[in-house]
Amino acid sequence: MFEVFKKELRELLRDKKTLIFIVALPVLIFPLLFGVMAFMSSQAALEAEQKVHTYAIINGHYAQEFTDKVFYHKSFELYKGEQTFTSVEDLTAAVKAGTIDMGIYLPTDAKKALDEAKQSKWEVVYNDAKAINFLFDRVSELANDFGNKLQQQKLLSFGISEEQQAAVLNPIEVVKVDTADKRENLGEKIGGFIPYLLIPLVLMGATYPAIDLGAGEKERGTLETLLLTPITRTQLVLGKFVTLLAASIATTTITVLSMGVWISIAITFIDLAVIKTAFSSLKVIDLALIFILLLPIAAIFSSLALAISIYARSFKEAQNYMTPLTMGVIFPIIIALLPNVELTAKTAFVPVTNVALAIKEIIKGTIDYTLLGLIFLATVIVAGALLAFCVKWFNKEEVLFR
Known part of the structure; x- marks a missing residue:
């Protein structure tokens, strides 16, 4: 078995493509993915923040203060074309045609409506299917500010002071007391995506060399030569398995170390207090636990x-x-990303999903070591059963010589 392992390992190390998949890709995958994601997010946010949207307003003189705020807002530019608008239908047609990005319709005087104990209905026309949904929020914010001032002025005319208004309009103030620390909060948000990166890399470290060790041997006609050597088929398949396991463990080791190194670099150079506070508490023991969990997964x-x-x-x-194997691995990882899917005594026995949930809990700093032991035990049992099946599979003539 050891001789087979040495032979297969020597051949893998000579293959440059294998080295790229096992060594180079895990080292580069984290900075590349996070760098691209950060760049695209920042660019999208910057473009959305700087983009100026054309608008038209009908009956703006009914609420001049609100109209002025929209006019001077950095995100809006008043339509200066020749087309005129007199109704919501006109605004809708203009938005659909791309003449304007947004239309605002004020049907009546807001102050007069308030005096008559009526609610003034304002309509904002825009395309909600586009990535400009913040338009409604910004207009609503300006309208609410205007409405609050009207409300305040009306209540002051009744002799109700600002302090009394606050007590009457908001009699109860709800204060949030969060029991989760910053690491747990941030880990809950991004911790589920770490296994989404780690586990497929471990799979890739095994699948690419495996193709050459099995099907590649058949194509080259060297499998028959191996079967003629004075070693049992069990020893032969175990030697190939150990080679794949070594390649997958190498990918796992490099991936975890790469994650630790790039997190350290990010903490040093990125000036974000929340990220520093959260990830500075991620210790070497946490990375070691992640590595240990990935070992039976690699098997x-x-x-x-x-x-x-x-x-x-x-x-x-x-x-x-x-390809189906990759899809089959991705599916249980996605399950771990779903809301309300937590690590319990039941989910601890679900293959792949249990490891993904455990990695998330480790990053959050809330891992239950009893469940961690159950996950490791369950994963080792599954790995042992699959290895036994692989040995039995290799001993069948109808499989080897299809």
Whole structure:
């Protein structure tokens, strides 16, 4: 078995593509993904903040103070074209045609409506399907400010002071006392995406070499030569399995170390107090726990990938079979991202999902070590069962020589 392991490992190390998938990609994947995500988010936010939207307002003189605020707002520019608008239908047609981005219709004098104990209905016309949904929020904010001033003035005319108004209009102030620290808050928001990056990388570290160790041997005609050597088929398949496991563990190790290094760099150079406070409490022991959890996952992926590769007739067929495996791994990770899916005694026995949830809890700093032990035990049992199946699979003539 050890001789087979040395042979296969030597061949993998000679393959530059394997080194790229096992070493280079895990090192670069985190800065690349986070860098691209941060750049795209900042650019989108900057464009949305700086973009000026054309608007038209009907009956703006009924609420001149509000009209002036919209006019001088940095996000809005008054329509200066020749087209005139007299109704909501006109504004709707103009928005659909792209003449304006937004239309505001004021049907009556807000002050007069208040005197008559009526509510003034203002209508904002815009395309909610586009990525400009903040238009309604900004106009609503300006309208609410104007409405609050009208309200304040009316109550003052009744002899109700500002202090009395606050007590009457908001008799109860609800104050939030958060029991979660910054690490737990941030971990809840982004912790679920870390396994979404880590686990597929571990799978990739096993699948790419597995294709060559099984289907590749068939295509080259070297599998028959291996079967003629004075070693049992069990020893042969275990040697290949250990090679895949080593490759997957190497990917796991490099990935976890890369994550730790790039988080340290981010804490040093990014001037965000929340991120620094949250991730500065992420210790080496936490990274070690993540690594330990990924080890049996690597064994599961290595067994599955090797079994698929042994079954495939050719390199191309093995690649086609690996696609459903990748999708099958992504699905339980997505389940772990769903709201209200938490790590419990039940979810601790769900393969892949349990590891994804555990990694999230480790990043949050709220991991239950009893459940952690159950997850490790359950994953090891699944890995052992799959390895036994792989050995049995390799001993079948109808599988090897399809």
